[in-house]
Amino acid sequence: MRPLSASAAPERIADEHGPSNAASRTRILWLSCTAHALHDGYTDMIYALLPVWQAEFGLHYGALAILRSLYGGTMATLQMPAGRFAHVWGTRASLALGTLLAALGYALAGLSGSLLGLCISLAISGSGSSTQHPLASGAVSRAYGRNARGPLSIYNFSGDLGKSALPAAISLLITVMPWRHALWFMSALGVVVAAVIALFLPPVQNDAPSEKAASSAHDHGSRSGFTVLFLIGVLDTAVRMGLLTFLPFLLKAKGISQPMMGTALALVFIGGAAGKFACGWLGARMGVIGTVYATEGATAVLILAVIVLPLTPAMIVLPLLGVMLNGTSSVLYGTVPELTPVERTERAFALFYTGVIASSALSPIAYGFLGDWIGVRGATVATAITALAIFPLALALRPHLRAT
Structure with a gap:
């Protein structure tokens, strides 16, 4: 990094x-x-x-x-x-x-x-x-x-x-x-x-020199904290894109019709939009670490539920799965400025978004090869494991935050 x-x-x-x-x-x-x-x-x-x-x-x-x-x-x-x-x-x-x-x-x-x-x-x-x-x-x-x-x-x-x-x-x-x-x-x-x-x-106008000096005082800590946040963002995106790659095949194996397939994906996306809106505010109240634990843990559980449940119950949990899949992203974006000296905010967001976009492009390819090797269900389980892999990173992020 x-x-x-x-x-x-x-x-x-x-x-x-x-x-x-x-x-x-x-x-x-x-x-x-x-x-x-x-x-x-x-x-x-x-x-x-x-x-x-x-x-x-x-x-x-x-x-x-x-x-x-x-x-x-x-x-x-x-x-x-x-x-x-x-x-x-x-x-x-x-x-x-x-x-x-x-x-x-x-x-x-x-x-x-x-x-x-x-x-x-x-x-x-x-x-x-x-x-x-x-x-x-x-x-x-x-x-x-x-x-x-x-x-x-x-x-x-x-x-x-x-x-x-x-x-x-x-x-x-x-x-x-x-x-x-x-x-x-x-x-x-x-x-x-x-x-x-x-x-x-x-x-807008430039910051005063004193603000710049103050921001440089915690520069080393913010860099290491930003690195951890960056890795969480990459893995969170990989979970989302990997699951969306396999979800149609999982639902098809459960006997879903083609018109209902569109409805199922819409339920995920609607839940995802709601998650982005709600979880940023939730993070401000629960703390970053608590919110990340909640969203990533629930994501892993709900992914496994979609795998094992029959079609109708699986459809019912899809909106909540969408909330958890996308909700973490708002918490992460809101943490970028907290871990970045104020004079580097734009560059920090640029780097963070570059990593997220790259992950969204490359992770479906990686999970696709994994699916060819161990099957759709196994590769989908791997996305849940990836969500749980964020837990130790979130724990490593805790010391770098003002409040958790």
Whole structure:
């Protein structure tokens, strides 16, 4: 794990007290949530477009996989540079420009006439989206300080809203207009959001030198604590993505119909959205360690329950399983600023999100090979064991936290 290197002083909301500051914090939160919803929606919008592009350009499944990986790959790899860029140009300008670039990438995709053109367009859009996670979450964290857990859970939840709304919107639009026009419409939405961020995201100012000195005093401890938190985030994501890989096959073995399969997955995702919203606030009250123990322990138990229960009882526990699967993430995101000197918040979020995104891409592959070796049920049990493996890491994290 590379330590988080020092860089230019960060931005912080001016005037720590008073109504104007409260209004600024609220505006930062809702504009950050809007950016999160848009960018996460842009990311998952590709799934609705893949069948259209396959028919339009005669693409094979390998080419379609390349299209999907290009967006996520550029977004993941450029998050660290995005954090450094923000230290030079500021959060507001960087986030607005990234949003504009993401929108223009989709506009170019609407103009493309080949696989190469689509690849370039999606890489451009993914590059723009690389700014959102580190900068928006960093802005919310700095605006709310020690009280950021609850707002960060709202921010985390907003991404799920975008993942639901934008793919549904593009699916509807391509039924009433050509897909290229639909992409231009969605691109225009991104341009509007970029303009709103540029005009209305409150300005922030640099921290005082004394704050920087104070933050450097606990630098070594925060680095080691952040490393443990990073590993927990990677494993938590691996559990979630591994289970979602095998869940359809488990339910199919129980005799579920294809229409009910969609309902079952929807139950998991609805529970997951609720978990993101609720567990950030729960973490602020129960403590990080207690919440992680509760969510990961319940995740392991519920995974095993889904394996052994008949179809109907298994369907009943799916929403609760979704809550536990996704709930830990809000607690972890809310802990990032606690373990990071304030001048490195954006870089810490960039590194954390890079690890989470990489885990979401690689863990299904690892569990897939394991499934080929020991079978679907065995590999699913392995996801439950992975959830339990987080327990000792959570215990190691405890000394680095202000309160647990």
